[in-house]
Amino acid sequence: MKVARSKRLETVLKDPQASKQLREFLASATIGNSSQEIQTTDSKGKSIGYFAKLIPIDGKEK
Structure with a gap:
């Protein structure tokens, strides 16, 4: 799995509650x-x- 990094993602990762939501989603x-x-x-x-x-990533579901 790859993660596209962005300013929005960096902001999410700095917030403990939001980063917890992201970890649970992943x-x-x-x-x-x-x-x-x-x-x-x-x-x-x-x-x-x-x-x-x-x-x-390759456009096909496996």
């Missing part, structure tokens, strides 16, 4: 069947939404 998700929106705030208090979804 532990239980299956390719193409589930997704989850994770909400947190950045250091300036701005609301940030991160949409986590597993997708196949």
Whole structure:
């Protein structure tokens, strides 16, 4: 599995509650069947939404 890094993901990883939600999603998700929106705030208090979804890397489900 690969994770695409972004500023939104970095913000999620800094928030303990949001990173816990992301870990739980990664532990239980299956390719193409589930997704989850994770909400947190950045250091300036701005609301940030991160949409986590597993997708196949080669374009084929196995």
